[in-house]
Structures are given as structure tokens and as C-alpha cells.
Amino acid sequence: MSTAMTTAADTVEGRSTVLRMDDLRVSAVGGNEILLGISLDLYRGQILGLVGESGSGKTTAGLACMGHYRTGLQHTAGGIELFPREGDPFYLDSLSAEQTRDLRGSRVAYIPQDPALSLNPAIRVGEQIREVLDVHAFGKSSAERSARVKEVLEDVGLPGTDEYQRRWPHQLSGGQQQRIGIAMAFAMFPDVLILDEPTTGLDVSTQAHVLDTIRDMTRRHDVASLYITHDLAVVAELADRVAVMLRGELVEEGPAEKVLHRPEHDYTKRLLAAVPDLAGRKDLPGGAERAAEVTEPQVSEPQVTQPGDSAAASATASAEPYLLQVSDLAMKFGDNVVLSSIDMTLEPGESTMILGESGSGKTTLSRCITGLVDGYTGSVRYRGEELAKSTRKRTVDHRQEIQYVFQSPFSSLNPRRTIGESLTVPLEMSKRLPRSEHKKAVEEALDAVRLGRSFYDRRPGDLSGGERQRAAIARALVNAPRVLVCDEITSALDVSVQASIVSLLNTLREERGLAILFVTHNITLARHVSGHINVLNKGVIVDRGTVEDVLENPSHEYTKSLLSDIPQL
Amino acid sequence: MMAKLILRRLVLSLFILLAVSVLVFFATLLLPGDPARAILGQQATPERVAALQEQLNLDEPAIVRYFLWLGGLFTGDFGMSTAFGGPVSELLSDRIVASLVLMVLAAVISIPLGLGFGIFSALHRGKRRDKAVTWVSLTLAALPEFVIGIVLVTLFATTIFPILPAVTMSPPGQQVWMFPSQLILPTITLALVVAPYIARMMRATMIDVLDSGYVEMARLKGVPERQVIMRHAVPHAVGPVAQVIAIQLAWLAGGVVVVEFLFRYPGIGQALIDAVTFRDVQVVQAVSMIVAVVYVVVNLLADIVGIMSNPKLRSAS
Secondary structure (H helix, E strand, O other): OHHHHHHHHHHOOOOOEEEEEEEEEEEEOOOOEEEEEEEEEEEOOOEEEEEOOOOOOHHHHHHHOOOOOOOOEEEEEEEEEEOOOOOOOEEHHHOOHHHHHHHEOOOEEEEOOOHHHHOOOOOOHHHHHHHHHHHOOOOOOHHHHHHHHHHHHHHOOOOOOHHHHOOOHHHOOHHHHHHHHHHHHHOOOOOEEEEEOOOOOOOHHHHHHHHHHHHHHHHHHOOEEEEEEOOHHHHHHHOOEEEEEEOOEEEEEEEHHHHHHOOOOHHHHHHHHHOOOOOOOOOOOOOOOOOOOOOOOOOOOOOOOOHHHOHHHHHHHHHOOOOEEEEEEEEEEOOEEEEEEEEEEEOOOOEEEEEOOOOOOHHHHHHHHHOOOOOOEEEEEEOOEEOOOOHHHOOHHHHHHEEEEOOOOOOOOOOOOOHHHHHHHHHHHHOOOOHHHHHHHHHHHHHHOOOOHHHOOOOHHHOOHHHHHHHHHHHHHOOOOOEEEEEOOOOOOOHHHHHHHHHHHHHHHHHHOOEEEEEEOOHHHHHHHOOEEEEEEOOEEEEEEEHHHHHHOOOOHHHHHHHHHOOOO | OHHHHHHHHHHHHHHHHHHHHHHHHHHHHOOOOOHHHHHHOOOOOHHHHHHHHHHOOOOOOHHHHHHHHHHHHHOOOOOEOOOOOOEHHHHHHHHHHHHHHHHHHHHHHHHHHHHHHHHHHHHOOOOHHHHHHHHHHHHHHHOOHHHHHHHHHHHHHOOOOOOOOOOOOOOOOOOHHHOHHHHHHHHHHHHHHHHHHHHHHHHHHHHHHHOOHHHHHHHHOOOOHHHHHHHHHHHHHHHHHHHHHHHHHHHHHHHHHHHHHHOOOOOHHHHHHHHHHOOOHHHHHHHHHHHHHHHHHHHHHHHHHHHHOOHHHHHOO
16 A cells, blocks of 8 residues: 555656546437446556446446447447557547457456456466467567576466466366456557456455555566456455545545545445454444435444443353354365364354355355255254254245355346245245244235345345345245354445345344354454454464454464455545 | 276266176067077978077077076177078178168268367357357257258259269178268268257357356356367367267167168168067167167266366376
8 A cells, every 4th residue: 555655655646547538428228327427547557446336337437448349338428538658649549440359458458357258278378378469469489488488487476387388278277267367368468458457356365466466567577457346345456545425426436545544525425334354443334325215224333232242142152042053064065175174153143254265165165054064073052953964845934033144146046036935935944933924024024134024025136135135044044943044145245235234134143032043254244233243264264253353363374374465445 | 086987987888788788688578579480491390490489599598598698798709680681690790880880971961060060059158140040940959860961962953953862772792882972961960960959058158268267267268269169169169079979879770770761771771670570589689789888988078078078187196
């Protein structure tokens, strides 16, 4: 952060514009405007963070810099002017199709969101980098291109050996794949770099490495970068300047320091307020979500209301068995040990976070607890009673008591059913209530998640991501469970929506004494969500305790390195 | 890993063929008639019939006869044809070659044609050209092969454009490919039946692939459109289509029966029809087994193509 700022200050005088976007307008073919006049400047050697929530048009603006409009979109007005290192400035829309093609990948390069999807799985990684050099006729000879492939691989911190170049994308980790993407983008020494959420799918430690590479390469090669993201903490870490987009408009733009610490526009302020904070200094506002009616009572003092820390919990623990107790749980798929010797407990009204990166076994653990995955060894006890391994063998009561909310609200609700129909299914299964009372129970659940009864007849397709996730939580609530297992339920959502979901969970926990198992990779949520935390690494709980203890005095190396890699505002 | 996968498929194929042989043998047992009597005719004395039955092992129990027959299959001995008197293998060898020629020709024409139209259609998705291809291919797919054959004969072999022969008339002892003009209509008929399915499937997978991240990435890298299609998109789209092609080729093995009958083409289809007419059990068994082998081999090839086109399977260790 501090180094970024000094570099920014140094270059302010002599900064040269590389790309100028002037009142750019894009609209859907025969329909709504997507971009309502965006004006931006990109400077050499600097990173501009373009921040916005899903649907704000930030990717459209980024792709426009490459002269690319996705199917169904058209450029209606305004222009983009490019000032390359060599040659005269020109407007992108004055170029022929062939010239535009020649520009892409050589003068303006793109780093996409998901490297796993954007690397061709059937072409060796060295080949994919080399292809850029081949189509843009880099250098004079084939040998020179081969040398450049090796050089750029080493630049991004990967081995440039032939053996490495001959690997397939699936033989690399997510971070390595993304670095191949970066190498591909830098291969032709571009003037402009468009980065579209390049670290969204990555773990914090991998993200830290990739961000380092991006920062270093931008400075070293004097490239003007546009970093598109919804993650303000990453922007704080990386960007020299920040531009904030809301529904196709630029609402604020300026030096990173100013926008992030002294924001002027209300939207920027709201966005910043919704970013979870590791230190737990602030409350996440629930009301920032688009739905204006969502103004739930806010949890004013989360620390006070964390029953996980309270003495009451430990007092009851000695008297009666734990609400949920996992002992010596282990699981392997074939020879691959996914979980080993997991012990943990959960009390009513307590929220425990299971923190782990991808591949740590956190989802498998939550599925073992709910019985969605069977074949584990060890035991899961509910009020002292051992549960059958598989959901199918558990009693209806046990199944009702432990409910599961899935990560993606886009795929966990049946698109052909109305919300009301989807929420009635668990009631039909449990036969807890007579049929005549089903509708009432569903409406109560919808009220509890602050959606309101009007959602009963709507279908998932009409709902925003946050609304769908609320509906999914309501579905878990209709049978009045005691334990709610939330598997990464906010990771597909924007920060402001995430904030409102977190605040909803806290309310439910207090009102109903619900025990919550919050499974996530996002450590910054810890203080907002939970009293206790279990850090899972490679299938083993390496660190555990109250959130304060673990965050302030991490005992395990892994937790320490995790904490040091988190980007902070 | 890959060798292991392929080996497993091979072993599985052998088991399938064994199962088919059981089915074929016992199904043909149910056919009415006595082969010995069929060979000797109505006037044969019971003694002679009994003698021939013994010679043909017909007096053995069915299970023993099955194993004798199966053993014969492995040594290329398909038994004696009751209708023609000679060994089945001699009767069929020329016909197998003739049918294979027809199948290979049809495949060589229909596969590139289907793939080409599928790609073309996907690239012009939603436009008039795509709709035209869709209409034509759906219409062809809906027509049975004999209708297509008859239409072609009417068009090209009768009064409208009398340029091609309507039936195959190769003199005995000469091979079918010595008269190429006679091959044209049967080949086109088979190709027109098979190509639409390939085109439909290719269009569907190609559309998926064109929407994928790596195709967009290739375009944003500045790769020329032609190279985007041929290098980044098509190899991925072909994998799933290989299965459909296999099913179509396997269908050709059975589908030739109708087409060969229609054009009087001297292949195994003709042989099968004649054999059924004359209750020639040994020939029916042999032809059924040959068709089954073609099915299995073609599907095995498709599996291998699928494995080869997937780098995850190819390089897993």
C-alpha cells in the first residue's frame, strides 16, 4: 500500500496517458443502456482499480478497451483512444476488423477471471503462450519466440523449462494457471492490460502471490493496467487510482488513498462499509442491498452478543451433552485422505467458523456432518445420540434438526418451481405439520429471512443473488432446525449482499438460538460471524479457539501465513 | 493409465461379443425348420436326414452345438450353408468386402459433410443459413433410408436425369468397385441418412464450445478467427461427436440391409435377406455376428478417440 502510493505520487507529474475512454456508451441490442457514458484515463506504469458490483458494467467497459463487445451488446457512442509507445495515437473504432485483431494480445492484453476456463485444456501451456507470439509475428525467428516464452515464464515466477512448457493446464494449480495467463498477456510487451477479477477464484495465499506478480510486472514493463474487481481490499493493496461504477455510471474516481479513505459519493461509502473487516471494528450494515425493504434491526454490538465466548455455554456443556459433537471424524476418497481426526462441538446459539482454503476438506466436513457424504469413520452426535452416517439412514427428526445451505443460490433452487413450492418440499417430507398449515409456515420462514410473503409466487429467475440466498436459507428454516450448516454461502455474492446475509444469520442465531456452522475461505468475516473458529488445513484442524485467540495469537504457522496474506483496506 | 483404460474397454468388448453370440445362437434355434431336411429337400429318406444330422452335429444337445459353433467362429469356420451347400465363409467373403466398401465410402463422405455443416451452422447460429441447414438436416433425418433411396433412384436413374444405374449388376467373379458408377447412388443414400445426425450433434457441441472461456480468450489474444475455430474450438467439439459418429457407423452395418436390398447390391445385407428367406440358419448366425463385431469395433474406436482427445485421460499417471 505505502509503496504503491509513493510510486503513484512520483509519476503524477510526468504521467502519460496510454488509453483514454471518452463518454463511452454501450447498450444491449434494441434495449437498455449498459454503459451510460464512461470517461477514464489509464496512465503508464499505473493500475486503475475499477470497482463495482455484479451488473454494474465493469466487464463491459474492460472488454470495450479491446474493441470487443459480447454478443447482444453494441457500441453506441463515445470512443476509446490509444496512445501506444511507438506510432501515432488512434481511435479503436477507426480500426478494421483485421487491425483490431492485431491490436488484441499485442497492444492491449487481457487477463480473464477464471484461468481454469480460459486456458484451452487441450493445448500445452507453452504452446498457448507461444501462440500469441506467433499470431503477432514477434521477433524475427522461431528461436527468438521460443526464447521469449521461456523469458516471460520466468518473469512471472514459473520455471521456463521445456518440461514445464509441455504441461497441460490441468497439471497446474489455480495460481500457476493464472500466472500462465499473466505471462500470455505480457508476452508481447503490451501498452495496456485489462485484468478482469483475475484473483476471484483463488485462495488468499495464492492471491497474494498473483497480486505481487501483477504489481511487479506492471511497474517493470511500464504498462497501464485496468484492474476490474468487486473486492475493495484487493484494490487497496494494488491500485494507484480507483474508479467506482454503479449501474453503468462512474460515480467516483480519484487516487486510491482518497477514494478508499475519504469517499465522497454515498455509494462508495456504502460499499466500503460493507467490506468485512478482520479487526471487527465495524458492523456490517444489512441495508446496503438493492432491495430497499430490507432494513433489519442491526446487530449493534456483535462482540457482546457472541454467545460462543460466554460462560453460559460452558456451564451448560458440563450438564448435558453437546448439541452437536463430532469426534475423531476421518474421511478418504480412495487413497486420498481428505479429513483426519476432526473433533469439534457446537452449542445452541453458537456460531463456529470452519476456515479453510480450497482443497482443505471443509466442504467434505460439512457434508459428512449433514450426512450428504457417508463412508466416513468416527462419529457425529446430536444431543449425545450418534447419527447414522448417511442422510438416507437418519431419522426424519435428525434430518430436520441439521439443515444445509449451499454455496451457489443460482443452482440450489429449482428454476421451474416458485419459491413457495420449493419451500414447501421440506414440509411435505417431514410431515411435521398438516398440509393446511404449510403455506403459513413457508410465509413465516420468508418473513424470518426478511424476504416477505410477496416472494411466495415468484421464481428464482426473477430474484437477485442475495434474494435467492435468502430463499435458500428460508428453505433450511421451514422445519425449525437447531443446526444450520452454511457452506460458503456468501462467496458467490457481492460484498453489500454478503453483509446483509451475515447480519441476517446473526439475527437468526439470537432470535432462535440457532447453532451455525459457517464454512468459508474468507477469514475477514470471522469476527462478523462467529465466536469460535476452526482452521482447517489439508484435512486437519490446525488451530482452534475463540476468534480473538486465533486471530491475535495464532498458534500454527499456517494460520499465521494466512493472516499475513490478507489484503486490507 | 491410458493403456489400462483401453485394455479394459477391449476386455469389455470381448464379453459383449460373447453375450451376443449366445443370444444369436439361441435365437436362431427358435427358427422353424430342420437344416438337414432343408438341404436334402422334401423327398429325402429319414435315414439320409438322420445321417446328415449326425454329420452336422444336429443330434447333439444345443449347448454342445453352441460351443462347437463358437469354436468354429474363432477358426474362421462359420459352418455350411444349407441353401447353397458350400461353406458360409466362402459364400460371405466377397459380400463382406463389398459391404465394407459401401460403408467406408459412406463414412468417408458423411463424416466430413456432417462435421462441416455442423460447424457452419454453429458459426451462423440463429441466422438464415443456420435455419436452412437445420431444416434440411431435420427433414433428411426424418426420412427412412428407403424413401431417400427411392427418391434418388427416381431423380437420377429414371426419366428425369437418367445418368446413373438404378441397380448393381456386377458379373459374378468381378468386384463391385470395378463399376464405380453403380456405387454412387447407394453411397449417397447412406451418407444422406447418416450425415444429418452428425451435423445436428456437431452444431450443438460447437455452440457450447464457442461460448467457452478459452474461445473468447483466444479471440482476445488476437488469434485469427480461422485459427480460433480450427485449433481452439473444433478439437473440443469433436470429442462428444465421436460417440454419435460411432453409433451412426454402427447403424450403417445394419442399415445397409435395406439399402443393399433396394439397389440389389451384393453385400451381407442381401445375403442376410436371402438367408432368412431360405431358412439358412448358419448364414443368419454369421451375418448377425459380423454386424455385432462391426458395432463393437466402431464403438471401441470412438472410446479410444474420446480418450485420446482428452488430455486429462491421456496424461494422467
